[in-house]
Amino acid sequence: MDKQMKLHYMNRIDEKLSDLPWFVTEFIDSRKRKLSPTTLLNYCHDYIIFFDWLVAEHFTTASRKDIGLASLETLTIRDVENFLSFLEYKLGNTKLTINRKLSALKSLFDYLQNKAETSDLKPYIQRNVMAKMELNAIKESQETMANRIEGKILREDDFESFRQFVAYDFGEMNKENKRIYNFHQFNRERDTAIISLILGSGLRLSEVAGINLEDIDLNKALVRVIRKGNKEQYVYFSKQALLDIESYLQIRESRYVPDKLESSLFIAAPIGRKGKNRRLTQRSIEKLVEKYAAAFGKPTLTVHSLRHSFATRYHLENNDVPRLRNQLGHSSIQTTMIYTHLTDEEMRKAVNNMDR
Known part of the structure; x- marks a missing residue:
């Protein structure tokens, strides 16, 4: 990918991040050296769907951009299963697509629990529900x-x-x-x-x-x-x-x-x-x-x-x-x-x- 194309994608990523919570921006910034711009842009799209679902299902009274870390810590396995069902039955996503979206969320939550630190050296979240979620088993022979x-x-x-x-x-x-x-x-x-x-x-x-x-x-x-x-x-x-x-x-x-x-x-x-x-x-x-x-x-x-x-x-x-x-x-x-x-x-x- 040449510089012009990369700049185009980075600008689109910044546009998406402007309407996502601050900790998502921090996570995406931490991955810019390791992941391609197209992957990061896909992450942003996946996060928008997830946070919009949280708002629509009244897990928070905040807007998408203002969702706090506390809302993520209180999610249960059942809640996440409901979100995955929403992806499959409401949005018509395939199991492969759902796996990709779940992987994006797993990466974000892993960063918040195991990599990011507050000023007093504590993780951003103590409880990580995504770590308990398993990807869809998809086995196809050649x-x-x-x-x-x-x-x-x-x-x-x-x-x-x-x-x-x-x-x-x-x-x-x-x-x-x-x-x-x-x-x-x-x-x-x-x-x-x-x-x-x-x-x-x-x-x-x-x-x-x-x-x-x-x-x-x-x-x-x-x-x-x-x-x-x-x-x-x-x-x-x-x-x-x-x-x-x-x-x-x-x-x-x-x-x-x-x-x-x-x-x-x-x-x-x-x-x-x-x-x-x-x-x-x-x-x-x-x-x-x-x-x-x-x-x-x-x-x-x-x-x-x-x-x-x-x-x-x-x-x-x-x-x-x-x-x-x-x-x-x-x-x-x-x-x-x-x-x-x-x-x-x-x-x-x-x-x-x-x-x-």
Whole structure:
């Protein structure tokens, strides 16, 4: 993540913290050196949901910002179980999402009990109810995970069909709607390059959004990305992705008219007369993928499922798990092994075809 993107996230974090209790600000500040800005921003969102629930359920008469430490110490296990039920049944959160929110609360409460100290060297809270809470048990075999993912990815000819749809067919489909048609004509090279890059490299959403012009090596079809854990890596992308990126770069300056200091690869057009170009955010990229996926007739397609699509195709054609692991930036080879299960059906068909 470059300095501009990091500053953007830190500003958003500060906005959220301005309406959260003082001790949350202190906790977030203590984690800025160790956790990514996106993780800290997610923490802030989770805390807002939790403290708003405390207010709505009358655990306190204070506003969200003015909730005190005493309100946290009096919470019971039953109270927290009710909050987790609220997340699941009222907000529709999955067990994985609930685990993430509970982990954020556990980290906060652990800080208040075991790390933060008052002026007389006592912990902020004596009683930590979150320490008694257990995460949801979620056990999925690699085969189960593969089956869950299987219906949400692109297969074989779908790769080029989807790319062609983004580049041309979406515009033709909406020719009668001038606003949508003109917007697509303006952005189609950029959007095609984004889709093609993900399908041709398996990059994560954050990695695509964070690419700068100087990170791209067109001669070697390589892109420099910052992976999880702040690790720098150079990742190969496909020839088709290279062609689409080159097409986008040919019109980037003339069409988007970026400032001289604008280093982001993928940018949005300025809004208004005095508007400035800005880096496409992760959410903007998610939304454009969702838009094309729904129109293409595969509404379950996401940036992440495009990454899965690349990995499945790579494994089917190369059968090289260690190299795939490196390409995807997985810390554990067990994570990569899921794609061996995803391609079982293709392998079966290939063996059967030998009898023809």
